[in-house]
Amino acid sequence: MTLSKDQQREAYRRMLSIRSFEQAAARQIDNGEIPGAVHSSIGQEAAIVGACMALRDTDYITGTHRSHGHPIGKGAKLPPLMAELMGRTTGICKGRGGSMHLADSSVGIIGESAIVGGGIPIATGAGLSAHVRGTDQVSLCFFGDGATNEGSFHESLNMAAIWKLPVIYFCENNLYAATTPLRSSHGQPDVAHRAAGYGMPGVIVDGQDLEAVHAATGAAVARARRGEGPTLIEAKTYRFDEHAIGLFLPSIYRSSEEVDRYKRERDPLALYRQALLAAGHGEAELAALEQSVSRQVDEAVEFARNSPHPDPAEVYEFMYSNPINYPRAERQSS
């Protein structure tokens, strides 16, 4: 194990926060408190947190439609995230983004894109910007296996490789793109092998093993900070819930045996809990952590419930940084 005891506790806390936050979100979809649908990251917590904990606060990340785990993994506060899911003014995006766009710039998240593959060039540009400004920041880009078939993936990796940009391309390969299995959408099953075609390292890591992910990401981050360029990391992971809770897609695309086997044998939280006990953390310490996270999530839900809804008169706000008198706006709504 490479993480210190404190870091291990923090990693476990972040994984628990994602799990517990997602479970709360699923309950609130059911009881009608969250509009729309939510894409949960349950099953993928080790990949997310292992990667984020290899970054500094000032490093950038971009994410995807499965957007709750990434800010939590990078250390964002829970109440504004929950308020966003419930469409409140106190939401991290003031009720303009919702479940698929939980960006929190205070922890370096510059955007979560619900357009599959859309964040990949953005992260690459953040890497370019760090390079031009001469900082040693890196930019880490989360995306799914589905996104690797978009042109934006190819174009971005090619440019990052040519210019040795400080970008980590991090694929959460959960084996499915919505209902499409990887085996029917990829010519060969390992996304990381594509890296060779661009001239960058490709690394496969067990995405259910937090410390393995952390080590692989840490190596890629160090390489990027040394000016040696991008790395493609593929974390083999698995999504336990449906593609989107509240969308009611039929689940015939994968067997319940497969899902059960992952939940039983490959649950990243259970695996890490065992590892922590083996590393000398006490049962009482972990139980206390679990309780405190569950209390924090309850508090986040309460905060969101007690927050006001946005005023419809403010719907034009946040379109522009520098609005030019936009006289049409009011006239249009009549």
Next chain:
Amino acid sequence: MTSQRLSYLSAILEAQKEEMERDPSVIMMGEDIALYSATGVLGKLDNKRLWSTPISELGFTGMGVGAAMTGLRPIVDLTIASFAYLASDQIINQAAKVRYLTGGQARVPIVFRMSMWHNQANAAQHSDRPYPMFMNVPGLKIIAPSGARDMKGMLKAAIRDDDPVLVFEDNDLWMKSEDVPSDPDFLVPLGKAAVKREGRDVTIVSIAGCILHTLPAAEQLAGEGIEAEVIDLRSLAPLDTDSILASVAKTGRLVIVDYAHRTNSAAAEIAAIVAEEAFDALKAPIQRVTTPDVHIPFSPKLERPLYPNKDKVVAAVKKIIK
């Protein structure tokens, strides 16, 4: 104020050069940027400021957006406007929306340049004038200057602006020269139309290179006793509705001259606004002079007659002034 004679094309180069010298966060990216450094038109610049990209319109446009969100001010040169379609996901789904989606956390100070080539026998895939499509996207600022002076002042204003700005350059205007103030802080504000000629009988709203037809048309009409007021729109988003309405209130007649295809053109939107808000001021039906809804053909004999020209503008005016 001292001034210099500049072509529309050199106004673009001067604006970029001055802004890059003034502000180290301005960078340029695009496919033929190497030309700029090779010819030295941008002076001595650190090579980290000029990114000559592979042919990857979607990718480098998105990289520009990411760079803009993290402290730079990129000028992304998409060269020909038809190529913006490949980049449109990043322009529309990212550049235009991220500020809103993040509740104001993001800032996207980026300029997208693209030129409209038409009347040059390039056929359908290189002859688009797609500004109306982008006018349908909230969150973008869009300009289409019609002369060197406005181009320099507005491009500089666009580079200094904190929002995404699309600059549509009309390649018919490239070689036209004008006197341009030399002051490096000479700016022309975005969002304001310009009255290029005053008149009392009819308002002619002109977009980009259409000025090459509307001003001569107004001259000819003046010879026949009809005084046209010519408004050069310059800014397409936000649209300077007030200037248009004020002019129509005075003249009571409106002709809109627009290089875009007719359906859902900028002209269509302006006509709708005037019909909604100044119907009572109108003495005659609004007229649109546009390009018909057909792909641009290769043969000059087929292509040329499609576009607005002086005779069409004159005819449209005469139709509503008997």
